Amino acid sequence: xxxxxxxxxxxxxxxxxxxxxxxxxxxxxxxxxxxxxxxxxxxxxxxxxxxxxxxxxxxxxxxxxxxxxxxxxxxxxxxxxxxxxxxxxxxxxxxxxxxxxxxxxxxxxxxxxxxxxxxxxxxxxxxxxxxxxxxxxxxxxxxxxxxxxxxxxxxxxxxx
Ligand code: RP5
Numbered sequence: 001x002x003x004x005x006x007x008x009x010x011x012x013x014x015x016x017x018x019x020x021x022x023x024x025x026x027x028x029x030x031x032x033x034x035x036x037x038x039x040x041x042x043x044x045x046x047x048x049x050x051x052x053x054x055x056x057x058x059x060x061x062x063x064x065x066x067x068x069x070x071x072x073x074x075x076x077x078x079x080x081x082x083x084x085x086x087x088x089x090x091x092x093x094x095x096x097x098x099x100x101x102x103x104x105x106x107x108x109x110x111x112x113x114x115x116x117x118x119x120x121x122x123x124x125x126x127x128x129x130x131x132x133x134x135x136x137x138x139x140x141x142x143x144x145x146x147x148x149x150x151x152x153x154x155x156x157x158x159x160x
Pocket of ligand 1: 008011067
């Protein structure tokens with residue numbers, strides 16, 4: 001079952017956005033991947049956003065770079081939670097992408113992660129789904145314990 005819609009403005013975003021896919025894979029959460037551009041394929045974008053919920057998608061992760069309109073425009077046309085990933089391009093270090101995504105008008109939220117933070121977008125989608133899925137929540141708790149253990153291991157190597 002595909003619960004997450006993972007979309008990006010261009011196939012060139014995949015090198016960043018695959019971080020979200022990898023996180024979803026780690027938790028065995030089903031997802032679909034698509035290239036949907038706010039500026040190059042605006043009709044496809046609106047159609048995708050309007051139909052996603054009825055197709056069973058529960059969370060949308062949208063990544064884009066530069067004048068990154070995709071996450072906000074998708075959020076405007078769907079009732080689903082949208083997580084925005086600012087993709088860094090060659091110029092401006094991704095600040096253009098970040099500011100294009102994060103500064104949404106009241107009433108149209110996008111949960112924006114850090115520049116290039118696709119892995120956290122995937123993990124946030126898992127947490128959203130886990131709110132109503134006890135088994136998935138259990139896997140997230142295990143993941144958090146593993147993170148904690150990793151820090152302890154690394155700290156021990158400092159003292160060794
Ligand atoms: C944005 O333009 C895309 O999300 C991508 O980050 C950027 C460049 O796209 P390409 O010219 O590489 O296709 O809309």
